[in-house]
Amino acid sequence: MRSVLISGGCGFLGSHLIDRLLLRTDLERLxxxxxxxxxxxRNIAHIDDPRLGLEIQDAESxxxxxxxxxxxxxxxxASPVWYMREPARTIRANIGGALNLLSALKPGGRFCFASTSxxxxxxxVSPQPESYRGSVDCTGPRSSYDESKRCTEALLFEQQRxxxxxxxxxxxFNTYGPRTRIDxxxxxxxxxxxxxxxxxxxxxxxxxxxxxWGYVDDIVTGLERFFWRDPIDHRGPLNxxxxxxxxxxxxxxxxxxxxxxxxxxxxxxxxxDPTNRCPDLTSAERVLPGWEAKTGYRDGIRLTxxxxxxxxxxxxxxxxxxxxxxxxx
Amino acid sequence: MRSVLISGGCGFLGSHLIDRLLLRTDLERLxxxxxxxxxxxRNIAHIDDPRLGLEIQDAESxxxxxxxxxxxxxxxxASPVWYMREPARTIRANIGGALNLLSALKPGGRFCFASTSxxxxxxxVSPQPESYRGSVDCTGPRSSYDESKRCTEALLFEQQRxxxxxxxxxxxFNTYGPRTRIDxxxxxxxxxxxxxxxxxxxxxxxxxxxxxWGYVDDIVTGLERFFWRDPIDHRGPLNxxxxxxxxxxxxxxxxxxxxxxxxxxxxxxxxxDPTNRCPDLTSAERVLPGWEAKTGYRDGIRLTxxxxxxxxxxxxxxxxxxxxxxxxx
Numbered sequence: 001m002r003s004v005l006i007s008g009g010c011g012f013l014g015s016h017l018i019d020r021l022l023l024r025t026d027l028e029r030l031x032x033x034x035x036x037x038x039x040x041x042r043n044i045a046h047i048d049d050p051r052l053g054l055e056i057q058d059a060e061s062x063x064x065x066x067x068x069x070x071x072x073x074x075x076x077x078a079s080p081v082w083y084m085r086e087p088a089r090t091i092r093a094n095i096g097g098a099l100n101l102l103s104a105l106k107p108g109g110r111f112c113f114a115s116t117s118x119x120x121x122x123x124x125v126s127p128q129p130e131s132y133r134g135s136v137d138c139t140g141p142r143s144s145y146d147e148s149k150r151c152t153e154a155l156l157f158e159q160q161r162x163x164x165x166x167x168x169x170x171x172x173f174n175t176y177g178p179r180t181r182i183d184x185x186x187x188x189x190x191x192x193x194x195x196x197x198x199x200x201x202x203x204x205x206x207x208x209x210x211x212x213w214g215y216v217d218d219i220v221t222g223l224e225r226f227f228w229r230d231p232i233d234h235r236g237p238l239n240x241x242x243x244x245x246x247x248x249x250x251x252x253x254x255x256x257x258x259x260x261x262x263x264x265x266x267x268x269x270x271x272x273d274p275t276n277r278c279p280d281l282t283s284a285e286r287v288l289p290g291w292e293a294k295t296g297y298r299d300g301i302r303l304t305x306x307x308x309x310x311x312x313x314x315x316x317x318x319x320x321x322x323x324x325x326x327x328x329x
Numbered sequence: 330m331r332s333v334l335i336s337g338g339c340g341f342l343g344s345h346l347i348d349r350l351l352l353r354t355d356l357e358r359l360x361x362x363x364x365x366x367x368x369x370x371r372n373i374a375h376i377d378d379p380r381l382g383l384e385i386q387d388a389e390s391x392x393x394x395x396x397x398x399x400x401x402x403x404x405x406x407a408s409p410v411w412y413m414r415e416p417a418r419t420i421r422a423n424i425g426g427a428l429n430l431l432s433a434l435k436p437g438g439r440f441c442f443a444s445t446s447x448x449x450x451x452x453x454v455s456p457q458p459e460s461y462r463g464s465v466d467c468t469g470p471r472s473s474y475d476e477s478k479r480c481t482e483a484l485l486f487e488q489q490r491x492x493x494x495x496x497x498x499x500x501x502f503n504t505y506g507p508r509t510r511i512d513x514x515x516x517x518x519x520x521x522x523x524x525x526x527x528x529x530x531x532x533x534x535x536x537x538x539x540x541x542w543g544y545v546d547d548i549v550t551g552l553e554r555f556f557w558r559d560p561i562d563h564r565g566p567l568n569x570x571x572x573x574x575x576x577x578x579x580x581x582x583x584x585x586x587x588x589x590x591x592x593x594x595x596x597x598x599x600x601x602d603p604t605n606r607c608p609d610l611t612s613a614e615r616v617l618p619g620w621e622a623k624t625g626y627r628d629g630i631r632l633t634x635x636x637x638x639x640x641x642x643x644x645x646x647x648x649x650x651x652x653x654x655x656x657x658x
Contacts, residue, residue, distance in 0.1 A: 087483070091424065091480065091483070091484050092428065096425070099417060099421065138448060138479040153468055154416070154467050155473065157469075158472060158473045236468055
């Protein structure tokens with residue numbers, strides 16, 4: 001029987017991963033560490049399982065007498081809107097969190113970490129294989145996130161080199177779906193919330209920047225297989241994402257097509273917004289045979305839109321709920 | 330009158346910088362924080378100045394009730410031999426040190442940081458301007474150093490963006506000279522110590538990898554001017570180094586020419602040893618007019634060799650001193 005710690009478990013991705021973790025019959029105890037900076041208690045409010053314990057604390061200062069067989073470190077904001085506001089805190093969550101949580105791992109335990117395609121920065125090769133060293137401005141306005149993910153990778157792979165730790169690092173490409181915060185600020189959820197509330201969908205720049213849009217269920221299946229389910233023979237980070245590259249404008253147009261009366265407005269581009277992003281999935285195909293992010297963006301966006309429609313309806317009907325246009329982005 | 334904190338002040342570079350700091354007439358108090366990991370007390374043993382205080386502590390956990398007008402953060406090993414042995418500690422010293430020391434800065438104070446040309450990794454452009462984003466393998470065996478320097482830059486420039494902090498970051502290219510540890514492990518000091526003890530100078534690989542060799546007095550003059558002396562109108566990191574690119578083999582041959590009976594032996598290359606490294610000094614010429622690292626490698630190596638010869642003679646004559654060949658590298 002295994003005891004598992006997940007940091008950032010109340011977040012978008014973390015809460016989905018918890019749903020999968022609780023399906024495990026070998027799981028004895030699951031401790032969720034989350035400071036509710038971007039995580040939400042309601043993301044795990046549906047869970048009624050005596051194995052689950054919640055610690056509302058920072059990953060970088062959480063102290064436990066218990067040692068864990070597996071640690072999954074997700075604590076970090078993932079949206080530029082959030083991490084650009086508090087860069088030092090973002091760095092602390094990622095690197096301080098990893099340094100601190102490593103000390104809560106049992107000898108021979110496994111440490112899993114959600115890194116990001118942002119380690120590639122504004123990439124000069126496409127698609128990006130794991131061996132690509134990236135093009136990140138380490139003094140730029142996105143650097144607290146990009147560089148703290150890079151440095152946490154460095155920490156983990158170097159600890160693997162000096163002490164043969166069992167390390168699983170994924171580089172996640174854009175992921176969207178239910179349980180994204182309404183005020184998250186990233187493209188899909190933003191477009192949907194804007195279409196449903198103000199009717200004005202803001203595209204930064206001309207929208208030609210491309211991304212690889214992964215629906216959360218597919219991505220979490222990849223994580224589940226890599227983090228605990230499949231026998232794995234792989235050292236180094238693993239790209240996980242959808243490799244169908246679609247422009248931001250096409251996503252915005254599709255969202256507008258689903259919400260009558262909504263329309264696109266162009267705003268100035270975000271500083272250092274990458275022009276393109278697409279995973280080379282050669283390693284993933286070898287390590288996780290048969291896995292793919294198979295949900296196309298049209299299906300994924302329809303599912304996500306339905307979820308947000310319910311959320312906004314529920315919230316709007318509650319006292320102090322969202323008024324039309326109240327989504328501050 | 331100013332109070333200044335310097336972390337890593339017992340190190341090679343730090344101790345030279347302290348000599349310069351103590352020439353300042355506006356300096357009221359100088360607190361040196363050093364855990365003596367790679368620093369040596371004897372580097373500052375010649376100092377007799379009541380303004381100097383020494384705290385033998387980690388930069389990342391040092392606590393002071395006092396707040397400082399200027400903080401100079403140098404705490405970190407700089408030699409691959411040292412940082413590759415303790416990667417987590419290296420990351421803690423750099424990033425944890427910066428996060429912690431920032432809280433000891435007075436409002437409106439200045440934070441100075443010694444970054445490195447290693448942020449450029451194995452560069453694909455030469456010479457390297459500050460705008461070059463680098464080619465660093467964030468999972469590689471040098472990554473604890475390279476990535477923690479990159480991430481500390483990110484932290485500082487992001488803190489500058491959100492709170493308009495006065496930040497001075499230098500990217501130092503190879504620096505050598507008196508007060509390098511005998512067991513430091515980097516090229517110039519290594520070659521000299523080997524020539525003077527075993528007579529066998531080990532060059533890793535064929536020696537064609539090039540570096541820009543900066544003599545410590547020149548480099549420290551650059552630091553002094555950028556950190557506190559000149560009026561500065563510059564945001565962003567600043568390359569400081571000698572831009573005369575010389576191969577490792579040429580350095581080794583010159584050292585051998587100075588020590589009769591010594592000879593070169595080739596050993597396997599270091600993993601991910603950069604093939605070239607040369608600063609683009611356009612910014613430095615604008616920011617520090619008239620400054621240059623003017624000491625050529627022949628003069629610099631002669632001065633360094635004389636210093637090491639004295640050190641080895643003194644140590645060998647002391648009980649338990651270095652025997653011939655005892656320098657473990």
